[in-house]
Amino acid sequence: MNVQTQxxxxxxxxxxxxxxxxxxxxxDSSIERLVxxxxxxxxxxxxxxxxxxxxxxxxxxxxxxRFEDFGFDIDPKGRMLFIDIDAPGKEHHDDTLYCSSVAxxxxxxxxxxxxxxNNPSSLLVMDNMNVLASxxxxxxxxxxxxxxxxxxxxxxxxxxxxxxxILPPETEVLISSxxxxxxxxxxxxxxxxxxxxxxxxxxxxxxxxSIEFEPVQKRIxxxxxxxxxxxxxPDIPELLKLSLSSEPYDFLVAHNGEEAIELTLKELPDxxxxxxxxxxxDGYEVVEHLKKSKSxxxxxxxxxxxxxxxxxxxxxxxxxxxxxxxxxxxKREVKARIKMVMRRLGWVDEE
Numbered sequence: 001m002n003v004q005t006q007x008x009x010x011x012x013x014x015x016x017x018x019x020x021x022x023x024x025x026x027x028d029s030s031i032e033r034l035v036x037x038x039x040x041x042x043x044x045x046x047x048x049x050x051x052x053x054x055x056x057x058x059x060x061x062x063x064x065x066r067f068e069d070f071g072f073d074i075d076p077k078g079r080m081l082f083i084d085i086d087a088p089g090k091e092h093h094d095d096t097l098y099c100s101s102v103a104x105x106x107x108x109x110x111x112x113x114x115x116x117x118n119n120p121s122s123l124l125v126m127d128n129m130n131v132l133a134s135x136x137x138x139x140x141x142x143x144x145x146x147x148x149x150x151x152x153x154x155x156x157x158x159x160x161x162x163x164x165x166i167l168p169p170e171t172e173v174l175i176s177s178x179x180x181x182x183x184x185x186x187x188x189x190x191x192x193x194x195x196x197x198x199x200x201x202x203x204x205x206x207x208x209x210s211i212e213f214e215p216v217q218k219r220i221x222x223x224x225x226x227x228x229x230x231x232x233x234p235d236i237p238e239l240l241k242l243s244l245s246s247e248p249y250d251f252l253v254a255h256n257g258e259e260a261i262e263l264t265l266k267e268l269p270d271x272x273x274x275x276x277x278x279x280x281x282d283g284y285e286v287v288e289h290l291k292k293s294k295s296x297x298x299x300x301x302x303x304x305x306x307x308x309x310x311x312x313x314x315x316x317x318x319x320x321x322x323x324x325x326x327x328x329x330x331k332r333e334v335k336a337r338i339k340m341v342m343r344r345l346g347w348v349d350e351e
Contacts, residue, residue, distance in 0.1 A: 008202055008213040009041050015181075015195045020148055020158040022129070022176060025185035026317045027163045030206050033070050034185070035161055037211045040072035042123060043079050050122040052115050054108065055084040057128035060096050071209045081119070083111045102131055105143045112147050116154040124151055126160040129175050133167050137174060144178045165313045165324045169333045184344060187317045190216060192344035201344065225342065228252045228269040230260040230286070231304070232278045236327075240273060240304075243331035244338075257281025261289050264296050271342060274321075276305040276312065287319045300341050304329060 025031040042049060053063055060082040067074050074080075076095070086098035097115075099107040116122055124147065126132075132140045151158050162175055176182050183193040191202040201216040227249050229237040237253045244251075252267055254260040257278050264272065272290075276283035283303055290296045303316050306327040313324050322341045325334060 002212055004215070005211070005213040008215070009038065010045070012038070012200070013042060013046065015198070015200075016157060016159075018152075018155060018157055019180040019195070020151070020178070021160075021181040021183055021193075022179040023159070023161045023183050023185060024164055024172075024176060025161070026187040027166065027314060030189075031161075031185055032066070033206060034204060034211060035159075036067055036070050036072055039123075039125065039159075040067060040074050043074050043076075047079075048121060050115075050119045051080045052112070052119070052122050052124045053080060053082045054112070054124065054126045055082060056102050056126060056131040060084045060093060063127070081115055083108060083115075103135060105139065109143060109146050109150075113150045116150055116156055120154040120156065122151075122154070122156045124156060124158045126158065129160045129162040130166055133162075133171055133175060137171065141174075141178065148178070165317075166310065169326070169330070173333075173336070184340065186322055186344070187320065190344060194343070199343070199346070201346065224248045224250055225271060225347065226250050226252065226267065226269045227338075228254060228260065228263055228267070228272045230254045230257070230272060230278075230283070231275040232256055233275075236275070236304075240334065243329075243334055247335065247338075257283070257286045260286050264290060264299065265293060268295060269299060270345075270347070271338065272299060272301045273304050273325075273338075274301050276303055276307050276316075284315060284319060287316070287321060291320055300345065302337060302341060304334075 023031070023035055039051060043051060053060070055063065058066070063082070064076060080095065082093070082096040084096050084098055085101060092098070097111040099111070112124060116124070148158060160179070162172065164172065167175070181193055181195050183191060185191050189204050191204060193200050202213050203216050204211055204213050225248065229240050229251060231237055232255050234255065237251070241251050252263055252269060254263050257280050260272070260274070274283045274286060283305065287301055290299065300322040302323045302325060303321050304325045304327060305312070308326045316324060323337050325337055
């Protein structure tokens with residue numbers, strides 16, 4: 001591990017010691033590796049802290065095997081406790097408490113309360129918020145609020161993971177609001193988070209199983225953003241401009257893929273809102289073309305499309321898009337997602 005990586009991880013761990021944090025990321029195996037890497041650092045560098053793992057999507061044995069699969073050498077004895085789902089014939093372990101299902105909120109809450117009472121300053125890991133999100137949101141919110149209270153009373157912290165663009169936008173926003181800090185991760189290896197009044201921007205890479213971090217220099221300093229809207233339906237750009245009329249944005253419009261590429265290379269916009277389904281060249285092809293350009297390959301792209309299947313979203317993420325908005329869109333979501341993406345690049349709306 002290089003010095004930069006050590007310093008960045010040490011800073012993150014220090015800032016998050018008493019905060020509840022959510023890793024918000026595209027569906028990507030390297031994201032899981034990153035979270036396991038972060039937790040292995042806590043086990044290695046902070047011997048006073050116990051890691052309590054609430055097994056929502058992976059069993060106790062699977063969690064331990066993933067540390068090994070990812071190449072992270074940990075000794076869980078005395079350092080990790082688990083809350084797992086019981087099943088007939090399942091082998092029980094001394095370091096594990098059991099529940100009947102992921103919806104057994106009463107038992108899970110009781111276990112967490114007792115563990116933190118006896119192990120203050122611990123870290124609670126809820127390994128997949130998408131699992132809980134399949135239940136009634138009011139029930140989930142009550143559960144999270146209860147365990148946050150118990151964790152805080154014992155000077156601990158909470159960490160969880162949520163896959164982006166899988167849940168309905170309003171559900172994703174609601175779950176994110178449960179946490180003090182949201183750590184946004186893109187599929188192109190960039191991380192942005194705001195902790196208090198501080199912004200943190202990093203880039204990470206995975207090579208030969210090891211993970212390295214480096215700081216990212218903020219790039220956007222101007223007062224207004226230049227946004228290119230690409231859609232073959234003429235009403236959509238007008239609707240987007242109307243929805244964003246109160247924001248400090250200037251707009252360019254392209255009605256097909258070729259025009260989008262030409263305008264991008266000429267004007268170098270700060271952001272592209274890109275439709276997928278266009279007659280001459282679809283949005284995927286536009287992204288592929290721009291990623292080959294030295295001058296345009298870092299311009300963030302948010303796809304705005306009526307194609308809502310997971311496969312469509314994943315395809316865009318694999319090409320390097322930064323976010324995805326489904327049609328018909330709500331102007332509040334459009335505003336929020338633009339600001340979320342642009343904050344990663346260091347732009348702050350001074351107005």
